Amino acid sequence: MSEEKCVDIDYVSNLARIELSSQERNKFQSQLGEVLKYFEKLQKVDVEGVEPTAHAFPRFNVWDQDEVQPGLSAEQALQNAPKQRSQQVVVPKVVEE
Amino acid sequence: MKYEAVIGLEVHVQLDTKSKMFTRVGTGFGKPPNTLTNPVVLGLPGALPVMNLEAIEKSVKVGLLLGCKIAPICKWDRKNYFYPDMPKNYQISQFDQPICEGGEVEIEMPGESPAVMGSHRKVELTRIHLEEDVGKLTHYETDSLVDYNRAGCPLLEIVSEPDLFSPDEVFAYLTSLRNSLVSAGISDCDMEKGQLRCDANISVRPVGTKALGTKVEIKNLNTISGVRNGVEYEIKRQTQAMLEGEKIVQETRRWNPDQRYTTPMRTKEMAHDYRYFPDPDLMPVKIEQQWIDRIQKELPEKPFDKQRRYQSEMSLPYSSTSALCGDRPLCEYFEQAAAHTNVPAKVANWVVNDLLRELAQNNDQTDSKAETVTLDNCKISPQALAELISLIEEGTISNNVAKELFPEMFSSGKSAKELVKIKGLEMKSDGDEIEGLCAGAISKDPDAADKFRGGKEGAINALKGAVMKATRGQANPKLVDETLRRLLSS
Amino acid sequence: MESSLLTSATAAELINLLKGGSVSSVEITQAFIQRIQAVDQKVHAFLHLDEEDMINQAKSSDQRRAQGKSFGQLDGIPVGLKDVISAEGQPLTAASKILENYISPYDATVTRKLKEAGAVIGGRLNLDEFAMGSSTENSAYGPTRNPWNLDCVPGGSSGGSSAAVAAREIPLSLGSDTGGSIRQPASLCGVVGMKPTYGMVSRYGLAAFASSLDQIGPFAQTVEDAALLLEIISGHDPLDSTSYPSNVPSYSNELKVPLEPCKLGLPQEFFGEGMDEEVRKSIDLVIEFYKSKGFEMIELSLPTTDLSIPVYYVIATAEASSNLARYDGIRYTSRSERATNAIDVYAKSRGEGFGEEVKRRCILGAYALSSGYYDAYYLRAQKTRTLIRKDFDQAFKQVDAILTPTSPTPAFKFGDKSEDPISMYLSDIYTISTNLAGLPGISVPCGFSQSGLPIGMQLIGQALNESKLLSIAHVYDQEHKYGRKAPSL
Numbered sequence A: 001m002s003e004e005k006c007v008d009i010d011y012v013s014n015l016a017r018i019e020l021s022s023q024e025r026n027k028f029q030s031q032l033g034e035v036l037k038y039f040e041k042l043q044k045v046d047v048e049g050v051e052p053t054a055h056a057f058p059r060f061n062v063w064d065q066d067e068v069q070p071g072l073s074a075e076q077a078l079q080n081a082p083k084q085r086s087q088q089v090v091v092p093k094v095v096e097e
Numbered sequence B: 001m002k003y004e005a006v007i008g009l010e011v012h013v014q015l016d017t018k019s020k021m022f023t024r025v026g027t028g029f030g031k032p033p034n035t036l037t038n039p040v041v042l043g044l045p046g047a048l049p050v051m052n053l054e055a056i057e058k059s060v061k062v063g064l065l066l067g068c069k070i071a072p073i074c075k076w077d078r079k080n081y082f083y084p085d086m087p088k089n090y091q092i093s094q095f096d097q098p099i100c101e102g103g104e105v106e107i108e109m110p111g112e113s114p115a116v117m118g119s120h121r122k123v124e125l126t127r128i129h130l131e132e133d134v135g136k137l138t139h140y141e142t143d144s145l146v147d148y149n150r151a152g153c154p155l156l157e158i159v160s161e162p163d164l165f166s167p168d169e170v171f172a173y174l175t176s177l178r179n180s181l182v183s184a185g186i187s188d189c190d191m192e193k194g195q196l197r198c199d200a201n202i203s204v205r206p207v208g209t210k211a212l213g214t215k216v217e218i219k220n221l222n223t224i225s226g227v228r229n230g231v232e233y234e235i236k237r238q239t240q241a242m243l244e245g246e247k248i249v250q251e252t253r254r255w256n257p258d259q260r261y262t263t264p265m266r267t268k269e270m271a272h273d274y275r276y277f278p279d280p281d282l283m284p285v286k287i288e289q290q291w292i293d294r295i296q297k298e299l300p301e302k303p304f305d306k307q308r309r310y311q312s313e314m315s316l317p318y319s320s321t322s323a324l325c326g327d328r329p330l331c332e333y334f335e336q337a338a339a340h341t342n343v344p345a346k347v348a349n350w351v352v353n354d355l356l357r358e359l360a361q362n363n364d365q366t367d368s369k370a371e372t373v374t375l376d377n378c379k380i381s382p383q384a385l386a387e388l389i390s391l392i393e394e395g396t397i398s399n400n401v402a403k404e405l406f407p408e409m410f411s412s413g414k415s416a417k418e419l420v421k422i423k424g425l426e427m428k429s430d431g432d433e434i435e436g437l438c439a440g441a442i443s444k445d446p447d448a449a450d451k452f453r454g455g456k457e458g459a460i461n462a463l464k465g466a467v468m469k470a471t472r473g474q475a476n477p478k479l480v481d482e483t484l485r486r487l488l489s490s
Numbered sequence C: 001m002e003s004s005l006l007t008s009a010t011a012a013e014l015i016n017l018l019k020g021g022s023v024s025s026v027e028i029t030q031a032f033i034q035r036i037q038a039v040d041q042k043v044h045a046f047l048h049l050d051e052e053d054m055i056n057q058a059k060s061s062d063q064r065r066a067q068g069k070s071f072g073q074l075d076g077i078p079v080g081l082k083d084v085i086s087a088e089g090q091p092l093t094a095a096s097k098i099l100e101n102y103i104s105p106y107d108a109t110v111t112r113k114l115k116e117a118g119a120v121i122g123g124r125l126n127l128d129e130f131a132m133g134s135s136t137e138n139s140a141y142g143p144t145r146n147p148w149n150l151d152c153v154p155g156g157s158s159g160g161s162s163a164a165v166a167a168r169e170i171p172l173s174l175g176s177d178t179g180g181s182i183r184q185p186a187s188l189c190g191v192v193g194m195k196p197t198y199g200m201v202s203r204y205g206l207a208a209f210a211s212s213l214d215q216i217g218p219f220a221q222t223v224e225d226a227a228l229l230l231e232i233i234s235g236h237d238p239l240d241s242t243s244y245p246s247n248v249p250s251y252s253n254e255l256k257v258p259l260e261p262c263k264l265g266l267p268q269e270f271f272g273e274g275m276d277e278e279v280r281k282s283i284d285l286v287i288e289f290y291k292s293k294g295f296e297m298i299e300l301s302l303p304t305t306d307l308s309i310p311v312y313y314v315i316a317t318a319e320a321s322s323n324l325a326r327y328d329g330i331r332y333t334s335r336s337e338r339a340t341n342a343i344d345v346y347a348k349s350r351g352e353g354f355g356e357e358v359k360r361r362c363i364l365g366a367y368a369l370s371s372g373y374y375d376a377y378y379l380r381a382q383k384t385r386t387l388i389r390k391d392f393d394q395a396f397k398q399v400d401a402i403l404t405p406t407s408p409t410p411a412f413k414f415g416d417k418s419e420d421p422i423s424m425y426l427s428d429i430y431t432i433s434t435n436l437a438g439l440p441g442i443s444v445p446c447g448f449s450q451s452g453l454p455i456g457m458q459l460i461g462q463a464l465n466e467s468k469l470l471s472i473a474h475v476y477d478q479e480h481k482y483g484r485k486a487p488s489l
């Protein structure tokens, strides 16, 4: 890892699907660089052979039996939708991706 | 230069469970939009996933059925990307620790004719992982509508090695996979309902070379004919491009079934950066050997194994076994009926011809209100079929009479014995009566009698026909034959 | 009874009044509503208050009590919820513009448990947007002010929950703690705040910030009250796969059992530079107090302490970038009017709907997970997290609890740190490692600075042993009761 960490802010903001103003873009560019420099500490830790912690108290096989329980009505499901038609959520034309 | 295609398939299969993969609201096809949701399905703030044991059990079952190595421990990862059919904008899936690895699917290529078995081969699998399905988008002129009923349903992704080499093999692979999964009760695999969906990775290379060519992923192969046509088109397109000296671009293309061509969706550079990471909301799964052993014991016989058994142990002809073996309930029906007779080949014949014909006809013509007839509610039980066949074997009725009775048994549910009795259809086996009728036939058609006596074997049929006609088909044909020959030779 | 007497009372005292029949839940609830009406334009702890609904709940409680069918201790006592905890029919904004119009169609498990206990669920409490922050300045609906000094922050992210209890606008409240978001504002507002062991309280219905770190916990004036609230909301929940399958004792009853003096650890890394002198003095007095009670003080080392902030910010932002992806303008969040296609809906709705800190963290988190960086950041942080947990395992071989300050300084002024993310992140230095190790931690008020700002101490306990932790904290609290002091507003 180099000293000067440069984040490709346009790539990452697109990845996160967050539109930034040019002001925000410039501010974040430098702030994130600094934060990443601060994170350099991590690169010096000896983690050879250390298992990653995904859960504070890992257990296995936490599951349910396959039994149906009631859900939401369509009205409830759509009550917060910004736009709806024919009991479905309306989205602007999807550009196939 | 000649080129060959190399194809790998990614098949998504919806598991047949009552509730969803990570929450207990119901699953189902054809329900009014957005009536199978809850906070988890919609990804509302605060909703959390809980695994469905049945989905895991079924996945292990598929793994064992296909000879995979079952992971002792598997975990859940989030695959992050934005799409309106995906409520959380991440899909819970399995990235580097899938539930199954390796395995194979036995395929059969078409034989010379439907009556001849084709060659068999095993197609290698890479892995199988479990994930959640997305919702359904319907596109309109200026916007799209989203229904989340399907979102969160358990979905098994079965990934093959690049080990298929033609559209026919792809078809054979999907057919075999579907037969195995349907017969094991994993899924109905109805492509029309989106229960089985297919993406293909296709590349071409000069015949004789080992290295794989640049691969192109084809999406939207969502009908059986679509898979065949889409794969065929793409092989042609790539081969043509190679012949013209063009470079194949690594990309994802979409099959357009109406226009029958593929169009580019995104290139390698535009590929998604999925940012996989372990889902902190879910605990890993540990699959103990005991559990695997138990499921192994409950595993149904594989369709091709069953086919081989029917051929070797029951001497069924290939044509019957190929009609039976993809359909487990039909096989069960057949085996139950066969157990009551000692002529399994004849039983199989009745099942694959007469029974299937009646079922198909019935369901073709019934109006929508009438209940469709399936093997489960069919009025001819396996025992009733066996009884009918026994009546023929005993000589109580002729084969022709049996063929006439069958549709009536199917619609009325009456037994063969009952119908024979009501209609007085027992075969006439009274020697004196038959002899009288035979003598009468000979005297009425001396021409035929002379021809037979002169060595024309076929001439006897005219005399038999006359006797049968006189008895409305009920004379015992064997007895008629014997009697005629005796009278004619004396 | 005079309403100021009701609002200054602890939950335990209100319970006794209700039991004695001298006051009704409706009277209590009305007293708090009046208090909110009187002081909340100064404090701004509440984002939403459904007064009619509260009064109706209180009426039902009084009817139950009259029929001798009370649901339990907390029946009739108002409890406020941080605005990230779902309650059916109520808004949940997470202090974000993007959830401006959202009404939750379901109850969080803690909300359901509170309802089953008869509590009067009252009000939605302010926070840093999506719980990201340490000052409650990152609320799209304006900051909450520290009731002890309106120019100072209340801490965060559960600043509304801590300030409401400190300002006597509600006797009890719930917050959430991902890196100190209950303990730090409790400390800055002079109330008790507790983060339980990861998995003790269901997260079902808590809008997630960082799933592997988030825990819901109580705010109260006293440790005793905190115990009362914690025992209601704790316990295994089949709707949360990370919920721990254990039986919850009655913490409030266990407090009544006298505690044998035990061993408290003082990690040297927590007592180095950066700590305010007044904070140090207060903690020294706490140490003297415990010693006087026969407790043994053991100096120890948690060598990975300085790694906890980078580890925390990598893990928390990575998880957040994924958890917050659902706020996209499609199903239930506000949609940008400038959007013309689906991709636009995402980028524009999120660009308009999220505040600066949320954007900064989502982008940082997406970066840490992106192709080519996962191993260097997220995976490395998870491995280092293992080392941090092991440090605590070692420490707890020697001691029963660890004593530290909760925050390096008392409440700071608005704007002091808001333009410098790293200095803001550093204000969580004492609380973060507890979340990384999944341990329970409690902040108890332990004095005031000369300028009259509260100071808090933190006790970190062993996993799943909240009883012991509460008892140790109670030993101090019942003799000092700094949380009983109310600011003048």
Ligand SMILES: [Mg+2]
Pocket: B010, B157
């Ligand atoms: Mg795939």
Ligand SMILES: [Zn+2]
Pocket: B012, B131, B157
């Ligand atoms: Zn998939």
